[in-house]
Amino acid sequence: MSVPAVTAEWNCTRCGSTNRKLVPADTARARDRCNHCRAWHLVEPDDRPVRWNARLDD
Numbered sequence: 001m002s003v004p005a006v007t008a009e010w011n012c013t014r015c016g017s018t019n020r021k022l023v024p025a026d027t028a029r030a031r032d033r034c035n036h037c038r039a040w041h042l043v044e045p046d047d048r049p050v051r052w053n054a055r056l057d058d
């Protein structure tokens with residue numbers, strides 16, 4: 001049995017690129033790197049299921 005996964009979609013606060021990361025459904029916080037400018041971000045779920053909040057994690 002596999003763990004349900006959700007797509008965490010977040011906007012880079014540095015360059016504005018949209019990034020997507022597949023995470024386990026019960027994830028409360030994830031760390032991901034922007035595909036464009038390579039800046040590390042902390043991403044957390046918002047009220048909406050797909051769009052996550054992101055902030056720089058330097």
Ligand SMILES: [Zn+2]
Binds near residue numbers: 012037
């Ligand atoms: Zn970026």
